[in-house]
Structure formats: structure tokens, C-alpha cells
Amino acid sequence: MVNEAVVARIIEVLEQAGEQNNIDIVDVEVVGATKNPTVRVRIDHLDIEAQSISLDEVAAHTGWIGDLIDQIDPFPDAFTLEVSSPGLSRPLRRAKDFERFAGNTVALSTNAHEGRRRFTGELVGMEHEKVVLLCDGERYEFALDEINRCTIKPDFDFKSSSSKTKNK
Known part of the structure; x- marks a missing residue:
């Protein structure tokens, strides 16, 4: 390794x-x-x-x-x-990435955080040097060094021909 x-x-x-x-x-x-x-x-x-x-x-x-x-x-x-290229499941690793892609759905894995490791939800962005995520009706905050991996989860709308990945 x-x-x-x-x-x-x-x-x-x-x-x-x-x-x-x-x-x-x-x-x-x-x-x-x-x-x-x-x-x-x-x-x-x-x-x-x-x-x-x-x-x-x-x-x-x-x-x-x-x-x-x-x-x-x-x-x-x-x-x-x-x-x-980063592809549709773009990895996020820096504070500026979490700010840039706020509003997107992300899959985030971390060391055990409040009894769980994997979170999928809406990325709020960065607040007070923490990544903020809305997941299952709850608000979670993560320090950057707690995050093992975070990627954008593209939302495919099969009624139109494009995905809905927001890029700010």
C-alpha cells in the first residue's frame, strides 16, 4: 500500500x-x-x-x-x-470543492461519526471550517480531516437527456 x-x-x-x-x-x-x-x-x-x-x-x-x-x-x-476528467462522480477533497459544489447530492464516508460511516445527502457547503451536509432530515458537520472520501452523486433525469449536476 x-x-x-x-x-x-x-x-x-x-x-x-x-x-x-x-x-x-x-x-x-x-x-x-x-x-x-x-x-x-x-x-x-x-x-x-x-x-x-x-x-x-x-x-x-x-x-x-x-x-x-x-x-x-x-x-x-x-x-x-x-x-x-473528474467525471460525473467528481471527488471533493478541499474546502473550495465543498463550497463550489454546494447544493449537489453527495456520498460521504468518514470514520465513525455519531455511530455511522456513510452519509448521502445535500451538501450545504463549508461553515466554520466544517463540511455541512443535510442527510435524512438531520444536519451533520465534518472536519475535512474526518472525511475519507466524498463524491458528487449525479442525478439522472431520464425524461431529458442530461444529468443535473450543479456546477457553480
Whole structure:
């Protein structure tokens, strides 16, 4: 299993370069075997008003992302790099993500919080440095470091041809 410090270092380096390239590093995860892991990097436009990132744009940014990971050399052997858009089930990890996507339905997992670990509900946003979620008629607050994973749950309306993911 990959050390959290390795993932944090990759995110730190990519976020610094991402700003210069007008790219938001949405998420980084390392999966697979220790000898030849897969590094998954999800990117989007830094400008929140821009449309979703295209496949051509993802391909154009893959080079510098791979070069930066090679420079910090976080793995003793080879790794596989996968760069993609965040997709409809976009992960949320930073305070600005929770503010930006307030109003969306999210699935959140945490360490045991009031006797449960998984919550699905409407993201209110950030208040007093806590993520606020309305779930099952209750209001829950989570510190960022309590959250294991949080993703947007797209709402598919099959009567029209698009999903209802709000992007502010």
C-alpha cells in the first residue's frame, strides 16, 4: 500500500504546476501493486466558469503531469499514469470543492461519526471550517480531516437527456 505522504507530495507538486497551466488537480490516487502502481490523476479547468475539460485537453496535459511525477521519483520501479476528467462522480477533497459544489447530492464516508460511516445527502457547503451536509432530515458537520472520501452523486433525469449536476 502506498504511503499517504507519497500521494500528498504528488498532489503538492502537481497543484503548483497546475496553476501555471490553468489546471485544477481534482484528485490523485495510487492503486494496484506496490512494484508497478497506477497513478490516477483527475484534472479540470482551474476556471470554475469554464466547460468541462475535453479529452483533447486531458491528452495535452498528460505530458507535464508525467514529467513532474518522474522528477519527484516517488516509486522505486515503474508506474502507470492515468489522467482523466473528474467525471460525473467528481471527488471533493478541499474546502473550495465543498463550497463550489454546494447544493449537489453527495456520498460521504468518514470514520465513525455519531455511530455511522456513510452519509448521502445535500451538501450545504463549508461553515466554520466544517463540511455541512443535510442527510435524512438531520444536519451533520465534518472536519475535512474526518472525511475519507466524498463524491458528487449525479442525478439522472431520464425524461431529458442530461444529468443535473450543479456546477457553480
